[in-house]
Amino acid sequence: MSALEVENLGFAYGAREALQGVGFRTAPGRFTALLGPNGAGKSTLIAQLTRLYELQRGDIRVAGFSLRERPREALRRLGVVFQQSTxxxxxxxxxxxxxxxxxxxxxxxxxxxxxxxxxxxxxxxxxxxxxxxxxxxxxxxxxxxxxxxxxxPSLLLLDEASAGLDPASRRALNEHVRALCRTEGMSVLWTTHLLDEVQADDDLLILDRGRLVAQGRAGELSAPDGDLERTFTRLTDNPVAA
Structure with missing residues (x-):
């Protein structure tokens, strides 16, 4: 069973499409990075995953439980760290x-x-x-x-969790969360716009303008030269985040 399944997810703010047909699965015990420039739709996706926004189109399953049909069971299996501290x-x-x-x-x-x-x-x-x-x-x-x-929870979701931290604290937090995957079998979805928070062995999703433009192992997506920066720029037509 996948830790998280997103199926044909769509969401609009009035006439503006924020998410368009987004679909992916994350594997149990894996660190999955969701990468995208500012405005790509990451925050809207997180709001859907945490049910801050009602689903408009598509469905989301957490550990097999649908947010549409069994929202309480789905949310019970989700742990969340938001960008803004609560x-x-x-x-x-x-x-x-x-x-x-x-x-x-x-x-x-x-x-x-x-x-x-x-x-x-x-x-x-x-x-x-x-x-x-x-x-x-x-x-x-x-x-x-x-x-x-x-x-x-079955899935730990971190939305831009390193925002506002100094570089040393960012690296320490990133490695700490990865250790949870290795030692505890935790499934993690880590959203970021910073390339240095992604490692070659990560499962990687790249979101741009509300669409999922790439998914796979980070090292494979950045082949043949291993340059994730170049891949990101080509797929999103955005300058690389510093």
Whole structure:
């Protein structure tokens, strides 16, 4: 079973088509990068995946559950880290996580156990009682990842998660998420407009002007010279993101 299936997805803002016949599948336990220039339709796709926008055309399945037919079951299997942080800066790390656990109806004993596990996995065990505003940007993102994983989703979705981070923090976050794929079998969809966040072995989707213009292994798509920058520019007719 695919971690995520997107079938003939279409969405319009009035007369403007933001997504046109987008379809793809992501494999379990794989890091899939969704790459596209600003305005390509990535944010609209994420809004569809997270049901912030109702589906207009097509369907989405998360771990086999349709967002149209069984939305609760589908969303239960999805963990999300949005581009804009949604943490409460004046609450502690643990308080933010407990609030999320309560929204998912977790008994307090189960919630405490999972919070401890996730903070340990994110290397934040010593920061549980720190207020979020005391953390740097990279650590705040790790708190958001811990929160997204509390309910044990099948798919972790990160929408431009490295936005606003310094280069070292961006690299550390990217590698940390990849480690979740390797060690935990987590399925990840990572959206970005930055080429240096994509590696040759990644499953890669390239979106431009609302259409999926390429999909496959990144190394294969950039063959024969391995120049992903050149491939991206050719397919999107856009300058490469710095």
């Amino acid at each position: 943490l409460d800066l004046d609450l502690t790390v643990e308080q933010n996580l407990r609030y999320h656990a309560a929204l998912h109806g977790m008994p307090r004993v189960v919630a405490n156990e999972r919070i401890a596990q996730e903070l340990q996995r994110q290397h934040l065990a010593e920061r549980g009682r720190s207020k979020v505003r005391e953390l740097n940007g990279g650590h705040r993102r790790r708190v958001e990842i811990a929160r997204a994983l509390l309910h044990k």
